[in-house]
Amino acid sequence: MVEAASAKFVVVVDDTKLVSGLGGSGLAMPVEVVQFCWKYNLVRLQEIFKGEGCEAKLRVDGDGKPYVTDNSNYIVDLYFKTPIKDAGSAGKEISSLEGVVEHGLFLDMATDVIVAGKEGVTVQTK
Structure with missing residues (x-):
């Protein structure tokens, strides 16, 4: 913000x-999601980017519990095996999902x- x-x-x-290009580096691209529907969004995010070989994982803390943001949300980390074809469209698609707060593309x-x-x-x- x-x-x-x-x-x-x-x-x-x-x-x-x-x-x-964005993605494909092996580093995580974070997506902040509300706790209520995090599993649903994890599956949806992975499905959206299956063409980029995306693996979605819930971020956990050192105790194996879900990492909680300062806004009391969770983070789903996306790991891309190949670069994202159209980062602008990807950002819009991620943002359009119910329960997604923000993503780490930081475009423009x-x-x-x-x-x-x-x-x-x-x-x-x-």
Whole structure:
């Protein structure tokens, strides 16, 4: 919510975070869901992205209990074996599911990206 209310959204990363497409990296893409229907949404999310070889898992804490966000919701982590074909459409489809609070695609939000690498620091501006 803070990002959406901000005039600028600056992202700082190292060059290992740069990818040609979203997904397929083996890292989790989080989807925050209300507790009431988390299992239903886990299955729906996995089904939506079966073409990308997606595996959906409920995030758990160190005790094996569901991780609870500061808004008392759960996180379903999506692991993609291949890149998402159309991130914009994917974001809209995820957001349209009842019980989904937010997703971790963060599309079109950054105004500037600062990238640190072996060759130094570069700044990319929208």
